[in-house]
Amino acid sequence: MADGGAANADAVISGALLTVAFGFLPCVAARQLLATTRQLKDLDREELWRQCYLSQYPERSCKAAVPSLWRLAMRQPQNGRICLDSSDPAIDSGAHDWQAAILVTGSPLSGKTWLVQRFCTGHPPEGLNKVPFLGTDLRVSRVQMRSQPSTFTRGRVRIWEPSGLSRQQALTGYLKAAQAVLVCLDVASDGPEDARRLLGEVTQSMRPGTIVGLGGLQVDKLTPRQQRQAFAALKPVAQEANAEFALCSARTGEGIEELFSALLAACLEAPLELPAPERVLNSMAGTLTSAQLLRILLHRETTTSGE
Numbered sequence: 373m374a375d376g377g378a379a380n381a382d383a384v385i386s387g388a389l390l391t392v393a394f395g396f397l398p399c400v401a402a403r404q405l406l407a408t409t410r411q412l413k414d415l416d417r418e419e420l421w422r423q424c425y426l427s428q429y430p431e432r433s434c435k436a437a438v439p440s441l442w443r444l445a446m447r448q449p450q451n452g453r454i455c456l457d458s459s460d461p462a463i464d465s466g467a468h469d470w471q472a473a474i475l476v477t478g479s480p481l482s483g484k485t486w487l488v489q490r491f492c493t494g495h496p497p498e499g500l501n502k503v504p505f506l507g508t509d510l511r512v513s514r515v516q517m518r519s520q521p522s523t524f525t526r527g528r529v530r531i532w533e534p535s536g537l538s539r540q541q542a543l544t545g546y547l548k549a550a551q552a553v554l555v556c557l558d559v560a561s562d563g564p565e566d567a568r569r570l571l572g573e574v575t576q577s578m579r580p581g582t583i584v585g586l587g588g589l590q591v592d593k594l595t596p597r598q599q600r601q602a603f604a605a606l607k608p609v610a611q612e613a614n615a616e617f618a619l620c621s622a623r624t625g626e627g628i629e630e631l632f633s634a635l636l637a638a639c640l641e642a643p644l645e646l647p648a649p650e651r652v653l654n655s656m657a658g659t660l661t662s663a664q665l666l667r668i669l670l671h672r673e674t675t676t677s678g679e
Contacts, residue, residue, distance in 0.1 A: 429634060430614045432583075434641045445518045446637040449629040454636075455492060456514045456526075468514060471528040472639045474632075475546045478556030478570055483589035485509065486622035487556060488533050491632055496622050509533040517636060529636065547574065551639045552583035554631075559588040559602045559619060564609050571613045583638045585616040587631055592621040 421440035429447065476484050489497050492513045511531045519525040532546045547553060555570045567586060574584065588606050591599055603619055610617035616638060618631035 429616065430611065432614070432638055432641060438641060442518075443637070443641070446640070447630070447634045448518070449633050453494060453629055454515045454517055454633055455494065456516055468526045468528045470525065470640065471530070472552065472636060473530040473532065473550045474635060475550040475553045476531060476533045476556060477553065477574065478587075479558060479562055479566060482556045482558040482562070483622055484533055484556045487587065487589055487620060487628065488531055490622040490625060491628050492531070494625075515632075515636065517633065517640070519640075525640075527636070527640075547578050547582075550578075550582065551642070552585065552635045553578060554585040554587055554635060555615070556587045556589050558590050559599075559606070560590050560593045564605050567606055567609045568612075571609070571615065575613065581642055583616070583635055583642060584613055585618075585631060585635045586610040586613070587627075588617075588619040590621065590623075591619040591626060592623045 418440060421444065425440040425444055429443075476488055478484055486496055488509070488511060489495075492511050509532070511533075513529050513531065514526060515529055516524050516526050532550070534546065553574050555567070555574055557566055557570060571584065571586065578584070586606065586609065588602055591602070594602060599619060606619075607617055616631065616634040618627040618634070620627035620631055622628065
């Protein structure tokens with residue numbers, strides 16, 4: 373028994389070391405973790421991983437007891453991206469284990485469309501001169517995330533991005549149906565007070581248990597020193613709202629996967645039940661505005677009544 377117990381302990385410690393070595397933790401957190409351990413057995417402690425988790429993410433109630441090491445692993449993108457290739461028909465129409473809806477809102481011209489495009493496709497929009505859309509942009513993406521350090525789960529994510537006058541409707545309509553809401557602002561022009569105002573508007577209308585995220589976009593416009601200053605100014609605001617937080621750049625891809633991974637992992641852990649999987653338009657159809665969706669529904673109603 374003693375030998376078996378030692379072997380199990382060695383396996384746990386090896387797993388913990390692999391977690392650090394293969395990038396489940398950011399380099400800074402990994403260095404801090406290793407600096408606090410004098411012996412390998414010191415890594416086999418829940419309180420140590422919990423402290424590491426709380427240094428990066430807000431505490432949330434979970435519908436089941438989940439080790440902090442697993443929670444950290446869930447929030448690290450697999451091979452850099454969690455979105456699956458929608459051009460593969462087998463992936464695009466295959467089975468999934470869960471689904472979630474994210475509402476993306478925030479200040480005008482903050483870069484929300486670029487953010488969603490970069491997350492769903494892996495690259496920014498082709499041009500800057502496209503006419504802004506009216507209504508609400510809808511995208512459907514399939515993602516793959518870790519459910520434990522060595523296993524994965526697949527899900528389907530709807531992302532709503534209201535534009536113009538639809539932003540006001542979002543606070544009364546889309547927000548009620550979303551499991552998570554991502555508040556965006558331009559870190560080059562918006563400050564902590566803007567973030568507090570936007571987060572306040574969302575929290576007043578959302579249903580209890582909704583996951584909140586704060587994204588500081590267009591960080592590529594800032595110098596490294598300005599980035600550190602923006603992070604130091606916005607991080608406390610996010611903590612006040614118990615929101616996931618990251619600085620992002622749709623141009624370079626920095627921070628986007630980590631932010632969406634944290635949001636979706638929080639959705640999977642939350643006591644608020646996700647809706648049962650149901651069939652929707654294939655993501656190969658592209659994006660739909662509110663007017664296009666209305667025409668489709670009217671056509672469907674006319675066809676049904678004619679039968």
